Structures are given as C-alpha cells and as structure tokens.
Amino acid sequence: MLSNIIEIIILSLIQGISEFLPISSSAHLVVISTLYEFKSSSLLIDVSLHLGSLLAIIFFFRKELIDLKNNQKLLSLIIFGSIPLIVVGYLLYKTELIYVLRDIRIIAWTTLIFGVVLYLADKCRFDKKISSNLNLKTILYIGLFQILALIPGVSRAGITITAARIFRFNRFDSSKISFLLAIPALTGASILSLKDVLNQSFEFNYLVFIAIILSFLSSYFTVKFFLEYINKFSLSIFVIYRIIVALILFIIIYN
Structure with missing residues (x-):
C-alpha cells in the first residue's frame, strides 16, 4: 500500500511539473514507469493525472476563460489551433501507432533535437503579443507544430513555445499561447482515455483521488512559477x- 502511494506521488509530481514546462511529460512518465516498473501505473491513473493538470490550467486561467465570451476572436483561434492535434492524435490513437512511438530510443533523440530547436528559437528578442498579433494563419501554423508533441520527448509545451517564438511572440505570450492550447489538448486526451476506462471494470479508489489532487497542485504551482520565471x-x-x-x-540505451 505504501509503495503504491509513493509511486502515485512520484507520477503526480512528474505529470504536474513536466506537463507545462518544455521538457515533455509523456517522456518522463514513460521512462520512469519503464525503468522502475511502476505497478500503480494504469490507464485510470493516466486519466487521473491528466485530469488533475486540466483542472489546474482551467482554474489558473479561469478569469481569462470567462472573459473569452467577450473575446470571440481568441476563443476561435484557440479552437482552430487545436484542430490539427486533435485530428492527427485521434488517427494515431485509433491505429494504435501512438504506442509505437513510446520508445526510449525515440524519446532520447527527440529530447535532444527539440531541446536544441527550442534554444535556437529562443535566442532572438521578439515582442509580438497575443492581443494585437495572433491571427488565424499564425495559430494554425502553431497548431501544426503541436502535432509533433504526439511523439514523446518533443514536449507539447516545448514545441508550441518554440513555434510561437519562431513567429516572433515574446516569451510570456508564447507561454500563454502554449497554456491556452493545453486545455483542448488535455481535454481531448482525457476523453479518449476515459472512453477506454469506461469499457473496463475499474474502481475509483484512494490512489485515483491522490493522483488527481497532487497532479492538480503540482500543475497549478508549475504554471504560476513558469510565468513568473519567463518574465x-x-x-x-x-x-x-x-x-x-x-x-x-543515451548511456542507458547504448551502454
């Protein structure tokens, strides 16, 4: 029992911290669960972890989300920007190709390559802002970049921030675009996974509750910290x- 709780605490902290930082939550969860053979890791726990992060980002941006009813343009842009990821993600999920990508060798290379790409995109000073410069063409391009996040190690936060920086948005607004796009992405992932969970026999136990709460708290404070840091x-x-x-x-794989 104690070992299960410890595993859930570790997975929740990894999910909450890495989901919104440009370091890839899926890569960390896959690697840790594989290397240490976590027994508590399951589809229901995965759903719980993502649900905690989703609730955290909604709560953090609750004022902005409420204000979206008066900002139909931004709402439409976030929806349009999310369509490429949702469509391609669903296709990979239905064909089960999504599981083929969960390979530590792939994760190692994508972690390195897209880390370098992030560095290059972040080198220059840009000052575009969401309020005055975000348009349909730009958000669709960012949305297309976001498809790459379906490969563990790329990082959804990392690739969307990279894309926004390439399109000359400042760091804060690049991060905010990434966080807003996270809401449809996490919602879609949760719905797909929840569908599978409902087709199985499951029990809503204390581990699920712990996973949701800890993922929520770690996600919330990570977003808060990151936006302060990035300024x-x-x-x-x-x-x-x-x-x-x-x-x-690389050492683990090729040694």
Missing part, C-alpha cells in the same frame, strides 16, 4: 536539462 529569464535552463536527460538516456 525574467530565458529558456536556456530547460534546454540544458533536456540535453542532460538525453545524454543519460
């Missing part, structure tokens, strides 16, 4: 972290 510093620390993780994985 003052570059993304270099996350690039360095990705390179270190990739090198560790």
Whole structure:
C-alpha cells in the first residue's frame, strides 16, 4: 500500500511539473514507469493525472476563460489551433501507432533535437503579443507544430513555445499561447482515455483521488512559477536539462 502511494506521488509530481514546462511529460512518465516498473501505473491513473493538470490550467486561467465570451476572436483561434492535434492524435490513437512511438530510443533523440530547436528559437528578442498579433494563419501554423508533441520527448509545451517564438511572440505570450492550447489538448486526451476506462471494470479508489489532487497542485504551482520565471529569464535552463536527460538516456540505451 505504501509503495503504491509513493509511486502515485512520484507520477503526480512528474505529470504536474513536466506537463507545462518544455521538457515533455509523456517522456518522463514513460521512462520512469519503464525503468522502475511502476505497478500503480494504469490507464485510470493516466486519466487521473491528466485530469488533475486540466483542472489546474482551467482554474489558473479561469478569469481569462470567462472573459473569452467577450473575446470571440481568441476563443476561435484557440479552437482552430487545436484542430490539427486533435485530428492527427485521434488517427494515431485509433491505429494504435501512438504506442509505437513510446520508445526510449525515440524519446532520447527527440529530447535532444527539440531541446536544441527550442534554444535556437529562443535566442532572438521578439515582442509580438497575443492581443494585437495572433491571427488565424499564425495559430494554425502553431497548431501544426503541436502535432509533433504526439511523439514523446518533443514536449507539447516545448514545441508550441518554440513555434510561437519562431513567429516572433515574446516569451510570456508564447507561454500563454502554449497554456491556452493545453486545455483542448488535455481535454481531448482525457476523453479518449476515459472512453477506454469506461469499457473496463475499474474502481475509483484512494490512489485515483491522490493522483488527481497532487497532479492538480503540482500543475497549478508549475504554471504560476513558469510565468513568473519567463518574465525574467530565458529558456536556456530547460534546454540544458533536456540535453542532460538525453545524454543519460543515451548511456542507458547504448551502454
């Protein structure tokens, strides 16, 4: 029982911290669960972890989301920008190709490559803002980039921030675009997974409750920290972290 609780705490913290940072939550969850053979990891727990993150981002941006009724343009842009990921993600899910990508070798290379891409995109100073510069063409391009996040190690947050930086948005607004796009992405992932859960026999137990609560708390404070951090510093620390993780994985894989 204690070991199950410890595993859920670790998985919840990994999900909450890595979901909204440009370091790939799926990569961390796959690697940790594989290397340490977590017994508590299951489809229901995965749904619970994503649900906690979804509730956290909705709660954090609750004022902005309420204000979307007066900002139909931004609401429409977020919806349009999410369509590519939802469509391709559903196709990969139905064909089960999504599971083929959950390979540590793939994760190692994508962690390294897209870390370098993030560094290059973040090097220059840009000052575009959501309020005045985000349009349909730009959000669709960012949405197309977001498809790459279906590959573990790319990082949904990382690739959307990278794309927004490429289109010359400042770091804060790039991050905000990423967070807003996270809501449809997490909702879609939760719905697909929940459908599978409902087709199985399951029990809503204390582990599920712990997973949702801890994922919610760690996600909320991660978003809060990241938006404060990004106003003052570059993304270099996350690039360095990705390179270190990739090198560790290379040692594990090829040694």
